[in-house]
Amino acid sequence: MTRSRPQEAAELELPGLVRDRVKEGKAKAAATRARKAAEAELAEHAPVAQVLVDLPLAHLDRPFDYAVPAVMSEDAQPGVRVKVRFAGKDVDGFVVTRAAESEHSGRLQPLRRVVSAEAVLSPAIAELSAEVANRYAGTRADVLRLAIPPRHATTEKAPSPVPAPPGRWDPAAGVAAWAGHEPAAAFLGHLARGGVPRAVWHAAAGTDHPLLIAHAVGATLESGRGAIVVAPDGKDVARLDAALGEVLGLGRHVALTAEAGPAARYRDFLAVRRDLVRVVVGTRAAAFAPVHELGLVVVWDDGDDLLSEPRAPYPHARDVLMLRAEREGAAALVGGFARTVEADQLLRSGWAHEIRPDRDFARRRLTVHIAGASDFELERDPLTRTSRVPREAHEAIRDALASGPVLLQTPRRGYAAALACERCRTPARCSICQGPLRLGGSARPPECGWCGHREEAWACAVCGDRGLRAPVVGDARTAEEMGRIFPGVRVITSSGRRVLTEIPDRPAVVVATPGAEPVVEGDGYAAVVLLDTWLLLGRPDLRADEEALRRWSNALALVRPGGRGLVVGDPALPVLQALLRWDQPGFASREAGVRQEAHLPPAAKLATLTGEAGALDDALTLLRLPEAGEVLGPVLLDQNGGATEEVWRAVVRVPTMAGPELVAALGEVQRLRSARKLTPVRVQVDPPTL
DNA sequence: TTAACTGGAAAA
DNA sequence: TTTCCAGTTAAC
Numbered sequence: 001m002t003r004s005r006p007q008e009a010a011e012l013e014l015p016g017l018v019r020d021r022v023k024e025g026k027a028k029a030a031a032t033r034a035r036k037a038a039e040a041e042l043a044e045h046a047p048v049a050q051v052l053v054d055l056p057l058a059h060l061d062r063p064f065d066y067a068v069p070a071v072m073s074e075d076a077q078p079g080v081r082v083k084v085r086f087a088g089k090d091v092d093g094f095v096v097t098r099a100a101e102s103e104h105s106g107r108l109q110p111l112r113r114v115v116s117a118e119a120v121l122s123p124a125i126a127e128l129s130a131e132v133a134n135r136y137a138g139t140r141a142d143v144l145r146l147a148i149p150p151r152h153a154t155t156e157k158a159p160s161p162v163p164a165p166p167g168r169w170d171p172a173a174g175v176a177a178w179a180g181h182e183p184a185a186a187f188l189g190h191l192a193r194g195g196v197p198r199a200v201w202h203a204a205a206g207t208d209h210p211l212l213i214a215h216a217v218g219a220t221l222e223s224g225r226g227a228i229v230v231a232p233d234g235k236d237v238a239r240l241d242a243a244l245g246e247v248l249g250l251g252r253h254v255a256l257t258a259e260a261g262p263a264a265r266y267r268d269f270l271a272v273r274r275d276l277v278r279v280v281v282g283t284r285a286a287a288f289a290p291v292h293e294l295g296l297v298v299v300w301d302d303g304d305d306l307l308s309e310p311r312a313p314y315p316h317a318r319d320v321l322m323l324r325a326e327r328e329g330a331a332a333l334v335g336g337f338a339r340t341v342e343a344d345q346l347l348r349s350g351w352a353h354e355i356r357p358d359r360d361f362a363r364r365r366l367t368v369h370i371a372g373a374s375d376f377e378l379e380r381d382p383l384t385r386t387s388r389v390p391r392e393a394h395e396a397i398r399d400a401l402a403s404g405p406v407l408l409q410t411p412r413r414g415y416a417a418a419l420a421c422e423r424c425r426t427p428a429r430c431s432i433c434q435g436p437l438r439l440g441g442s443a444r445p446p447e448c449g450w451c452g453h454r455e456e457a458w459a460c461a462v463c464g465d466r467g468l469r470a471p472v473v474g475d476a477r478t479a480e481e482m483g484r485i486f487p488g489v490r491v492i493t494s495s496g497r498r499v500l501t502e503i504p505d506r507p508a509v510v511v512a513t514p515g516a517e518p519v520v521e522g523d524g525y526a527a528v529v530l531l532d533t534w535l536l537l538g539r540p541d542l543r544a545d546e547e548a549l550r551r552w553s554n555a556l557a558l559v560r561p562g563g564r565g566l567v568v569g570d571p572a573l574p575v576l577q578a579l580l581r582w583d584q585p586g587f588a589s590r591e592a593g594v595r596q597e598a599h600l601p602p603a604a605k606l607a608t609l610t611g612e613a614g615a616l617d618d619a620l621t622l623l624r625l626p627e628a629g630e631v632l633g634p635v636l637l638d639q640n641g642g643a644t645e646e647v648w649r650a651v652v653r654v655p656t657m658a659g660p661e662l663v664a665a666l667g668e669v670q671r672l673r674s675a676r677k678l679t680p681v682r683v684q685v686d687p688p689t690l
Numbered sequence: 691t692t693a694a695c696t697g698g699a700a701a702a
Numbered sequence: 703t704t705t706c707c708a709g710t711t712a713a714c
Contacts, residue, residue, distance in 0.1 A: 053714090108714055
């Protein structure tokens with residue numbers, strides 16, 4: 001865009017306001033003319049840009065050709081953000097390729113503007129976006145929105161930091177950190193030599209996993225390649241961040257989290273894209289980081305549902321990383337104290353090898369006892385009448401307090417107690433509206449939490465018993481109880497909004513809800529106690545047991561080497577047995593068998609379709625379901641506060657072999673519906689829960 | 691937003 | 703059969 005100098009000089013001679021007005025008008029006209037002229041003259045080389053346009057329409061999910069004006073030719077390189085005219089509107093897009101000619105028969109619109117010459121979309125991520133979109137029956141535009149953070153112009157213009165000089169990684173320290181886990185030394189060696197090993201890793205309790213992961217990354221850097229580490233939440237990422245700083249030296253990695261804010265997020269993204277750093281640690285979005293020379297992908301605690309993206313097309317970070325490992329020829333490490341059936345599947349199929357602690361090592365790290373809280377003992381132990389902590393647990397806590405902090409994990413927080421039948425533990429429901437019953441004030445009958453009805457003569461609908469119990473006591477009550485029982489001992493709570501990350505290594509009782517357990521500075525807890533284990537079980541969820549085991553394992557893993565674990569629950573339960581033997585892999589493999597019989601993932605491919613009744617029905621009619629496929633439902637979803645339209649959900653299921661076929665058919669439905677402008681239906685492939 | 695396309699009605 | 707028009711559709 002150029003304006004001639006003599007013209008400007010002439011305008012300067014006109015008086016004040018008038019001059020400005022005239023200048024403005026003339027400038028506008030001149031600008032338009034200049035733009036037209038500039039657009040008319042096309043780039044000499046490759047005058048066609050293929051652009052991925054950011055549209056919400058599934059049937060337009062492909063590159064469109066635009067003419068490249070000569071003045072933009074230099075900047076309009078593959079990967080840059082552009083503005084283009086599409087159906088009369090200015091929309092954003094990314095240039096994916098430049099070409100000499102177009103397949104399109106009509107006249108090409110010119111690019112409106114190159115937003116910035118920064119090639120934010122790397123070729124690898126451009127290809128990945130197509131694969132992820134395919135796998136989840138979604139669109140590339142949606143995937144790119146997850147993969148590329150919004151632009152922050154000031155950050156982009158700021159000078160780049162100077163890259164850190166290459167450090168050296170100490171293989172001996174790496175092997176020492178991984179001691180007890182086999183065959184970790186071979187895995188590290190393979191990484192350092194540029195190999196692409198793939199492993200599913202079960203960590204021993206008390207393992208400082210951030211340190212071990214940092215060493216795996218160190219080994220990868222040693223081979224000249226980069227790495228991505230993804231963990232469920234900011235707390236995990238902070239620990240990994242610190243460990244990476246220690247092992248790799250400063251300035252060799254970045255931490256990508258949503259908490260950091262848009263400027264920091266874009267700055268770190270650019271540092272990665274510009275190849276100033278090759279190591280990224282972060283939450284689920286980091287799985288898309290455009291790391292150059294990707295050599296290793298790591299996902300920690302892949303059973304945490306935070307790793308599955310809540311925005312379309314709902315990809316799971318583990319799956320994105322495994323796809324990348326395959327596409328980009330990188331090594332992979334799927335680690336945790338627990339194990340998912342998906343990780344088990346990676347082993348079963350031979351895609352990955354196993355790394356696990358040897359038996360003696362695991363046993364020396366942690367001894368678990370199950371405190372008999374069978375119904376019989378609960379009744380006999382007088383302490384349990386007023387508390388849920390059996391005598392055996394009190395003794396264990398007292399002993400452990402002599403040498404360090406003790407962690408009590410208790411499900412859910414607060415006082416608010418829904419009631420259940422004392423005998424069979426069926427939740428107590430209001431006889432009028434089926435709402436949950438709560439304790440009314442002192443000496444009053446229980447009340448309904450929804451309609452307030454006072455239940456004068458409640459009797460259990462299942463067993464007829466008239467006794468009520470408060471199953472959810474919560475952390476506040478537990479903390480209070482601990483204060484009473486152990487006077488003079490510091491009681492710390494961590495839950496809900498007040499989550500502690502770290503506590504000092506001094507005797508204290510720490511009461512925390514699952515996922516909110518603070519880490520101990522130094523070695524770990526002297527003992528970890530899991531209360532009310534039965535509360536996490538028996539939920540009507542597909543993954544209830546798996547999820548409970550994961551949460552317990554993560555808490556028990558915080559013991560110091562040689563520490564004690566105490567589990568209050570029914571010792572006959574297989575989940576608790578798995579904890580006792582620290583055999584989460586065995587549990588996952590058994591669970592996989594159960595899933596196989598029940599035709600559930602990973603033995604089957606599942607997808608859900610959600611939407612209003614009519615649209616959902618219509619979508620199911622359009623769906624060309626593969627042979628042997630079935631539709632379950634649709635069922636009405638409960639709507640909390642539902643002023644809006646009813647929402648229904650159907651589940652479609654096919655044998656795993658027909659998975660790709662199903663996903664293709666779902667994609668087809670989405671394209672068809674978008675082309676016909678029908679009400680959208682949400683499609684979720686491999687939903688994390690049902 | 692808008693050019694191109696569709697199909698149906700009127701004119702011949 | 704041709705022409706005209708209005709509503710629809712695709713979209714570079």
